[in-house]
Amino acid sequence: MELQQMRYVVAVAETGGFTRAAERCHVVQSALSHQIARLEKELGARLFDRTSRSVRLTAAGEAFVPVARQALEAAERARAEVAAATGEVRGRLAVGAISTVAAVDLARELGAFRTRCPQVRISLQTAMSDQLLEQVRQGVLDVAFVGLVPAARTVGVREKELSRGELVAVVPPGHPLAGREWTTLSRMARETFVDFTAGSAARRQREDAFRAAGLTSEVAYEVTTVEFLAKLVRAGLGVGMVPEAIASELAGLDIVRVRPAPERTERVVWSGLGPSPAAVAFLTGLGVDPAQRGDPA
Structure with missing residues (x-):
């Protein structure tokens, strides 16, 4: 089982088709299909149900994709940690924010971060606070800006109140x-x-x-x-x-x-298991101590 095969499976699951997945991965569709077929043979189970109109995950595929994402993220994190040890911040920074974020000028902060760390791939998505918190807990997002009632307690993340x-x-x-x-x-x-x-x-x-x-x-x-x-x-x-x-x-x-x-309070939250090197650099740029105590339970 290879990381590239996992990457192809995740791409098909996220795009909903082999053609779009091949475009995303910058390979020809036949090569992508061949690698997924090899993986299915190794696993002894089909990961996708294919018809002329759609591609859907099988039960085996539903079980495989979340673990494949974790493996890909772990591999990327390992590369980023090695780069950070040599003084270079690399990898990804996935940020989430509510549409009413006002405690920080997020566009300005992301622009400044890109200038400081040009080797980091930045992504941003907006969603509701509960969804963002869950995505940080799952490792889908590195950092999120959320709005909560003052008495709300967050679980599985670390946080700092911004306003x-x-x-x-x-x-x-x-x-x-x-x-x-x-x-x-x-x-x-x-x-x-x-x-x-x-x-x-x-x-x-x-x-x-x-x-x-x-x-x-x-x-x-x-x-x-x-x-x-x-x-x-x-x-x-x-x-x-x-x-x-x-x-x-x-x-x-x-x-x-x-x-x-x-x-309401606005808070910035990050993984209770420890931020990535890119997240550390971003939080530090905000004036936030990445070692800020929270409830990682």
Whole structure:
């Protein structure tokens, strides 16, 4: 079993086809297919069900791919550690962030890191906090920027709080609350909300405050990005609550402070098992001690 064979299998699983996988791996499709067939023969099981229209993982393939990813990541980590021992930072830096990250200028920080460490391959994805935390625990991401209620405890990662702030209401022009400096949480409870998906950390930031005040709220529209939330609020479909630092960037909406205000923290998190050399370099550039204590359990 060779790492290249594992790489080909993972590529097919992620792209959904042999042609696209071959393009990603920069090989001809026949060579990729031949290597996967050799691996299947060695394993004694088919990894893919192939039809003229689709390629799907078999049960054996479903079991094989996660372990293959871990093996590829371990091999890459080994190369990066050797390079770091000689004074060169190499490998990958996979970063995740919520769409409302405001504690750092992420574009600027990634640009500065690329200048300092040009041999590192950087990737970035946005998602909800819970998904990002899980991807850091699984090793899919090296570092993630998340937003959580102040009392939230993270498990399996290390972390540093970057900022703490309040949520404010955003309403469309012409709304009864537009132009007001502040309102109460009980007044907000009478509104229809555009909010993040149920069960998400972003949703809990608002709902915990309502629950603590003995209030409930109606959510008619669920979104996964602050941009879409703002678009629906502008259309007059409901009101929203977003971090104060983000609200000022949402054109065409009025900002109203709320009392008592829901609170949230922004945190940077990384693997509880220890960051890669690239992650160490990136965190250090942020002024974060990679040895920061957390709960790696």
